[in-house]
Amino acid sequence: MTDTKQQPWEWPEPQWRHIVGRARAGRSLKPTVWPNGARCAVALSFDADHDTIPLRDSDESPMRISQGQYGSRQGVPRIRALLAKHGVPATFFYPAVSALLYPEEVKGVAGEGHEIGIHSWIHEANTALPPGVERDLTFRAADTLEKLIGKRPVGIRTASWDFSVDTMDIIRELGLLYDSSLMADDDPYEIEVQGQPTGIVELPPEWIRDDAVYFNMLRFSGLRPYTPPSAVEEIFRAEFDGAYQEGGLFLLTMHPHVIGHRSRIALLDRLVAYIKTKPDVWFATHEDVARYCDDAG
Numbered sequence: 001m002t003d004t005k006q007q008p009w010e011w012p013e014p015q016w017r018h019i020v021g022r023a024r025a026g027r028s029l030k031p032t033v034w035p036n037g038a039r040c041a042v043a044l045s046f047d048a049d050h051d052t053i054p055l056r057d058s059d060e061s062p063m064r065i066s067q068g069q070y071g072s073r074q075g076v077p078r079i080r081a082l083l084a085k086h087g088v089p090a091t092f093f094y095p096a097v098s099a100l101l102y103p104e105e106v107k108g109v110a111g112e113g114h115e116i117g118i119h120s121w122i123h124e125a126n127t128a129l130p131p132g133v134e135r136d137l138t139f140r141a142a143d144t145l146e147k148l149i150g151k152r153p154v155g156i157r158t159a160s161w162d163f164s165v166d167t168m169d170i171i172r173e174l175g176l177l178y179d180s181s182l183m184a185d186d187d188p189y190e191i192e193v194q195g196q197p198t199g200i201v202e203l204p205p206e207w208i209r210d211d212a213v214y215f216n217m218l219r220f221s222g223l224r225p226y227t228p229p230s231a232v233e234e235i236f237r238a239e240f241d242g243a244y245q246e247g248g249l250f251l252l253t254m255h256p257h258v259i260g261h262r263s264r265i266a267l268l269d270r271l272v273a274y275i276k277t278k279p280d281v282w283f284a285t286h287e288d289v290a291r292y293c294d295d296a297g
């Protein structure tokens, strides 16, 4: 549909309307009341990318791969212990290759009542794939996770937090309940395609509520973790306070190889302890939030 010969200011109205209509926020699915009269919902998610970030880049550096392995060796055990200590559920999005590298971890996480969601094959960027490949990889990813945990995943977060022109069709063909990649709202909404409701729930993440944005580091680039854990804690806490005040959803994305470090897991511990001091907070998996909003909406 996009005519590359034309500049955006030359596009006819149907063209820019078509572009914005591909995966548009439709009606809000923010419920008037959360389960058990709760005032706000808290959905913690962990994108368990592990070794797949360098693999996705065809980077065979043992150093970079070891940073990914840290996510499994130190990050996930600390996260599981923290969640158990506070008695709260979470959602773990696994690239299939990450799940195949650490099958016992995936089974253990699922066995503790946490949700396992789809997160690509090898953390490939779905928007950069040749035609047809995204569908094949996403179906294989769903099959791989199902084989490991004995349950078909119902949700997806694309690895690049973005949609190609095919992603929406793939989500519908897979019969998924929800996506968690798009950012049109703070609260859950129904995705529309060209003005038509799809029945797919969007649980919006945001870079603001993502640990990697503040802590990532790349040796040979200017990328450094400029933000101290205390400042990240302040931002996350303010995002929660706003959700609590508005009766909305606080969805937080973290990465085991990022948040799992000693100086950072402590901030998550303090944050969850703070949230638990507030009355009427519903901690839930993404699946539970999506199902509740879908039924209530």
Ligand SMILES: [Zn+2]
Pocket: 047, 048, 049, 119, 123, 159
């Ligand atoms: Zn990821």
